[in-house]
Amino acid sequence: MRINKQHIADENKNSSENHKDGFDFLSHQLDKQDKDVNAILRKLADFQVAIPSWALGAGGTRFGRFSYFGEPSTLEQKIDDVGVLHALTKTAGAISLHIPWDIPQDYDAIKERAKINGLVFDAVNSNTFQDQKDAKESYRFGSLSNLNASAREQAIQHNIDVINIGEKLGSKSLTVWLADGANFAGQRNFQSSLIHAENSLKSIYSELPDDWKMFIEYKPYEPNFYSTVIQDWGTSFMLANACGEKAYTLVDLGHHLPNTNIEQIVSTLMLKGKLGGFHFNDSKYGDDDSTVGSVKPYALFLIFNELVYGMENNPQNPDLAWMIDASHNIKDPLEDLLQSLEAILEAYAKALLVDQEELKAAQERNDVTLCQEIMQNAYRTDVRPLLAQARALSGGVINPLKSYRSLRIREGLIKERGMNSVATGL
Numbered sequence: 001m002r003i004n005k006q007h008i009a010d011e012n013k014n015s016s017e018n019h020k021d022g023f024d025f026l027s028h029q030l031d032k033q034d035k036d037v038n039a040i041l042r043k044l045a046d047f048q049v050a051i052p053s054w055a056l057g058a059g060g061t062r063f064g065r066f067s068y069f070g071e072p073s074t075l076e077q078k079i080d081d082v083g084v085l086h087a088l089t090k091t092a093g094a095i096s097l098h099i100p101w102d103i104p105q106d107y108d109a110i111k112e113r114a115k116i117n118g119l120v121f122d123a124v125n126s127n128t129f130q131d132q133k134d135a136k137e138s139y140r141f142g143s144l145s146n147l148n149a150s151a152r153e154q155a156i157q158h159n160i161d162v163i164n165i166g167e168k169l170g171s172k173s174l175t176v177w178l179a180d181g182a183n184f185a186g187q188r189n190f191q192s193s194l195i196h197a198e199n200s201l202k203s204i205y206s207e208l209p210d211d212w213k214m215f216i217e218y219k220p221y222e223p224n225f226y227s228t229v230i231q232d233w234g235t236s237f238m239l240a241n242a243c244g245e246k247a248y249t250l251v252d253l254g255h256h257l258p259n260t261n262i263e264q265i266v267s268t269l270m271l272k273g274k275l276g277g278f279h280f281n282d283s284k285y286g287d288d289d290s291t292v293g294s295v296k297p298y299a300l301f302l303i304f305n306e307l308v309y310g311m312e313n314n315p316q317n318p319d320l321a322w323m324i325d326a327s328h329n330i331k332d333p334l335e336d337l338l339q340s341l342e343a344i345l346e347a348y349a350k351a352l353l354v355d356q357e358e359l360k361a362a363q364e365r366n367d368v369t370l371c372q373e374i375m376q377n378a379y380r381t382d383v384r385p386l387l388a389q390a391r392a393l394s395g396g397v398i399n400p401l402k403s404y405r406s407l408r409i410r411e412g413l414i415k416e417r418g419m420n421s422v423a424t425g426l
């Protein structure tokens with residue numbers, strides 16, 4: 001299913017009038033507030049989010065998995081599906097692969113497929129949380145932090161293999177998430193686990209190409225339910241510093257204990273120049289991997305407010321990697337990802353409306369109420385016409401979800417792939 005310019009033009013013809021009224025009204029409001037609408041539109045158009053290759057099929061839980069039919073069962077089909085998202089939104093210009101779920105058979109063909117879909121390869125993800133068939137060592141008791149040196153060696157070599165795969169695809173970063181930890185108190189010595197993890201990460205880091213980054217993703221629990229070796233931002237930050245300047249902390253929004261102030265973590269990491277990127281999703285309880293902005297949209301806005309401040313004031317922090325990490329149990333994965341893309345751009349656009357100078361001045365006068373009003377005025381602004389305008393200007397559609405349905409894309413995928421195709425991944 002390839003979406004061409006004619007599809008886009010036809011889709012926008014139907015909704016352009018409505019859109020124009022909304023956009024003209026909003027840009028007139030923003031002009032009156034001395035907001036540079038064109039600058040905001042440029043920033044929105046430049047904002048590209050990487051789509052996880054493992055979130056294009058129906059996810060599942062230990063209690064069951066409900067297929068969504070027409071799932072991509074090959075890497076080529078996964079790239080095509082991300083291509084559909086990018087054709088509609090012009091915001092999903094990259095795919096993030098997970099190895100070994102997505103090992104390319106023919107690198108040139110895969111790169112060509114990505115090119116045809118207007119995509120690049122973002123971070124490659126290693127997987128030392130599952131045992132591979134015929135693997136010499138098991139990761140039951142850990143991988144990079146395993147007490148068994150041979151298991152650590154195996155996990156280090158896997159990460160180096162992932163870097164080599166990424167290099168062939170033009171990726172420039174490796175994401176390392178460790179499930180390593182313990183299920184029971186007393187099961188592991190915290191210090192020896194952390195020492196092994198640090199030394200193993202340093203071994204991987206020593207093989208990192210000069211122009212690459214290594215993202216260290218933290219998580220408080222699951223699949224281990226007593227302790228996790230890289231449990232929080234502080235541990236990841238410490239390990240990134242121990243590795244070197246090409247190592248950074250990756251913030252997965254679902255990897256925080258309830259009520260954690262994630263925007264403060266983001267602010268601190270940017271100040272220290274060690275924020276590498278994000279795995280966007282949302283959650284009510286644990287690592288639910290739900291649709292971005294579907295549970296705590298204001299918290300997402302507050303995170304973007306710190307990101308906008310950091311991008312303006314922290315040149316010591318490099319450009320960030322924007323990625324979604326979600327899992328879909330009952331929704332069409334592509335519809336879910338379209339909603340997540342919209343929620344991410346919406347939070348960013350609202351944060352761009354915060355007058356950072358005005359806010360700083362109110363903070364310095366301890367005018368608490370005014371600080372809140374400045375934030376909430378931006379948050380309460382319906383910025384959706386800005387997102388639609390930025391998409392239309394970039395060659396996308398005004399209303400992606402509506403077009404996804406009116407173009408009957410899922411039906412087309414099922415016709416093409418049948419009812420029983422299953423995607424690798426979570």
Ligand code: LRH
Pocket residue numbers: 054125177217219252279287325426
């Ligand atoms: C761990 C995680 C990690 C991925 C996996 C698919 O919960 O967030 O980023 O490797 O999900």
Ligand code: MN
Pocket residue numbers: 217252279325
């Ligand atoms: Mn993640």
